[in-house]
Amino acid sequence: MQSTDTRGELPARLELTDIGVRFGGIVALDDVSLRVPAGAVVGIMGPNGAGKTTLFNVVCGFLRPRTGTMTLDGTPRRPAPHRLVRHGVARTLQGLGLFGGLTALENVAAGAARSHRAPFVNGLLGLPYGTRTNRAARTAAAALLDEFGIGAYAGALPPALPYPVAKKVALARALISDPTLILLDEPAGGLDSTDIEDLRTLIRQLPTRGSGSRSVMLVEHNVELIMSVCDHIVVLDFGKVIAAGTPDEIRSDPLVAAAYLGGQEAA
Incomplete structure (x- = not known):
């Protein structure tokens, strides 16, 4: 299995290990593992249907995986959605909500x-x-x-x-x-270039805002944005992790180019 940790010296705020989700005969997530270190911005990208939203719903407690474990700050947890804030987790929605x-x-x-x-x-x-x-x-x-x-x-x-x-x-x-962990679900959706630039600045500031080191997990279709704000990126395709690494590593990964970028390197 491909490692998704390039910052092993930092403790994991969130860690998912071998997460599996099925809907009937459809495999939505297949042994997905990743870490979100303290103070890091970790992006999740992939084509439509790759499993990004399913992964978010597992973290938020809306879905219970058939297999795998989830830990927050080193403690195994599966908090109910209405108790997320108690565990230092907050999220935004694709819609405004x-x-x-x-x-x-x-x-x-x-x-x-x-x-x-x-x-x-x-x-x-x-x-x-x-x-x-x-x-x-x-x-x-x-x-x-x-x-x-x-x-x-x-x-x-x-x-x-x-x-x-x-x-x-x-x-x-x-x-x-x-929160110590904030989940951003398609925050750039519906924004123009000026507003996306403002969003870019906000996301870059998130880890150092508040009372301590905050982590960010970001699902986003805007490739340029995710490449510019993330320390580490995990790429899903058909529910599997096909690549993980720094933005530069993801840009040059041929599997990512084939699955997500249409054969073109990310800008």
């Missing part, structure tokens, strides 16, 4: 909940701790929106947000819990 009835500020603040019981619920019930938590979450949310340059949209509902702004709101909601 914003709450349509909440403002941009409230959407971001909702991400601060560290359990299935959001601080807004306690606040609405008039519980003192809930009220204090709600206030702190809103303050932190406002600071994030300002940092992302979209503070002017704090009071706007999602339908009124320009799409690039909504993307930043979704990312801010994932970041507000200060």
